Amino acid sequence: MKQLVFIFGLALFFQSCSKNEYYTASDLTAENLFSENIEGPAWKDGLFYVVNYQKDGTIATVTPEGKIELFVTLPEGSNANAIRFNSKGEMLLADWPMHNILKVDMATKEVTVLAHDSLFNQPNDIAINSKDQLFASDPNWKEGTGQLWRIEPDGTTVLLEDSLGTTNGIALSPDEKKLYVNESKQRNIWVFDIDSAGNISNKQKLAEFPDFGFDGMKCDRDGNLYVTRHGKGTIVILSPTGEIIREVQMKGKSTSNLTFGGQDGKTCFVTLQDRKCVEVFRSEIPGAGF
16 A cells, blocks of 8 residues: 555656656846847747748758758848748748738749738738638738738738728638737737638637736647737737636746747747747647647
């Protein structure tokens, strides 16, 4: 009996130790290796991609161990704010100064314009579905307003919503039936239904916060929403119905975006604009798509 009690206690001890690895921030890279506009994290084929390495207008790769290499420099005047990959493996970028969605050939590193619209304010963040349709937030920071766009695989642009607040973070639910969009200045998070054609309807407020700002956000495999609280230095995790599950404290304060990656999809890579670096924490649930 004593032996069974000992074994049971040991199992609980190791279970407790395992739990402690989750939701605790640590540095992946050193500080000040990126510009203050570090953003747009994405994971693909064992590498983490992030914008604005050393200077604006660049894309870098980061290994899970934190080794950084320059991947591509964008055309003069362009600066990406978000990275996604389509089903062909091409990199898609929200190029906010030039009002473009850019496409990068991963083999040749050739950069072309997938979409441009004179009505774009400045494409900020993007989400992509299994049909390669992009959904882009499009804020007007000066006016405190924002738009929401759908960009088809051929570059056709469709304005979905033009009467939002300062649109910023955007994310799709794992089943691609819900689209989440936040407003940085107004501190609202909205959820829309999406039909099979990529049209949105049934706008509802998921959550509202009284302080700090919002930036990028992503969903985990269970549909929980991970939202950067810019200025507070946290990632707040919300259930699909908007209840706060937990809030993860990072080291820096200016959390700008995050993505899931790693071998099991449970590592959250977070970009910090004040520290100009990348921090990581482990989640108990893999990201959507893993």
